[in-house]
Amino acid sequence: MAKSTTLGLPPVRPLPRQAPRRRAEWAHRVFATPSVLSLLVLGAYPLIFIIAAALSESSLGRPFQQFVGGDNLASAVADTDVIAALVRSTVYALGVSLVSVTLGVVVALALHRAVAAGSFVRTLFLLPLITPPVVVGIIWKLVFNPSGGLLDTVTRFLGHTGAPLSLLSSTDWAFPAIGVADVWEWTPLVTLLVFAALLGQDPEVREAAALDGAHGFRLFRSITLPAIRGVVAAVFFIRLVIAFKAFDLIVLMTSGGPGQSTTTPTYLIYQAALQQFDVGRAAAITLLFAAVVTIVTIPVAILTRRLQQ
């Protein structure tokens, strides 16, 4: 937190200072204006728009035709497709985040430990993060391509015979396959942030513990983990929010299919608003989704705050 050096002490100042001070305050308001504008245009305005659309009959071209009250919300809650998508997305976000954070922490610890790994190796680890999600989708679509893709070729080489593995057209495996692409793309962010936290810990504490005979897992559990757990929790929170937003990969890899097996609320909103032009329904799903995201992420946010103190 910034120290409020300038805020607390106005009375001692001599009078002529008052005018420039007020002018400075105005300047600071001007400085913050774009940030506030961004918040209004991208936060408040969409939220009000969505709430208004959810309460009315709205199409893409002509929003807010007629007030319908809770009808849109009621029909969205009663829609099993919507509920299934909300559950699916929650399971996906939690699963993908757990795997990413675990792998990311393991790689960060290894990078921190290994003497040989320099900044070039670290940059190589960042490449998936720099790759646009659309390209990530194409990469993994090629890898999972049942006729001659990387997975197919490798499993055949390892002795798999019979029908080729076709993960993206299997209702059971399509979502985990998208999860693999998602984990590949975002684990480097976890690695990077946890690695930075490891660099920030006090090496002397570690050395003292090592001299006292703490090694391996014990050293990790009693020295390293307490030092980085606040960051790990924060990263888990960030990762969870990103996982809930998954959209590009789904559009590119499966378009929500096969059947509804990879349809997330984001994809349903997209279909309702931009394919069926039913903005009222899209807005109702959006509100439900926002509620679910809030309910799932708030405990993580609270835990993060507690661990950071």
Place this chain on the structure above:
Amino acid sequence: MTRAHRGRDRSPLATTTIVLGLLLTLVPIAYLVSVSLMDRAEITSGILVTGEPKWQNWADVLSGSPVPRAIANSLIAAVLGALLTIVFALPGAWAIVRYRTGGRTLAATLMSPWLLPPIVAVIPIMALLRTVGLANTLVGLTIVYAFVNIPVAVWLLEGFVRALPVEIDEAAQLDGAGSWRVLVSIVAPLVSPALVAVGIIVAILNYHEFLLATFLTQSADSQTFTVALSLFLGERLTHTGKIAAAAVIGILPLFALATVMQRWLVGGLTSGSVK
């Protein structure tokens, strides 16, 4: 590296983890490059590397496809959008951190739009752009990108601005420099490495962006790379090698940037983000 050497022995487990991690990271990218050099028959035949690179795929994408134009559009929107974001975000970060402008409310709510899926904002923003006549233009997309990233940029810059000694701007103010002067001639130069880092991060985020671009740039001459690539994938007849070539060509600018700027990039992500 010198500090890393101290009190640490060679660890085979760590080395194995890194090698394995690198393989999993790099093999998919290498495979994409490899597919971009195959012809139709080779792609379905289950080989991993072609014996004879088909650079024709690359040539087809570079001349006679919308991809080069789309990459140029992406670069323009990404870079100009990032520049505008930085111009808007630095004064904001400075005022919020140093002078508590907007109080706790602004500081606390600034990142809240990021929590919700961007699809929430698509329809309202589309409606807004249509009203001001900037739908389907690169200008409209650039302005949207500039505003979308202000919260992230302020958030990343806050750490750097907070690290500046308070005495510097107090001294300048006593010398009679107004807020603008202090900001432009003292604060901005001092945090310039952070401005570069955050600018790169924001430019990369813009270049990646797909959802907003799909809806805001539907005309052929305003399409961005991600939109062109997804449309390319949608055409059933397009040969996979060509799609892979387009994907590789599109990520080359990013990989080049990342290699040249790796120090700033890593520094910017790590010192600002986790506080």
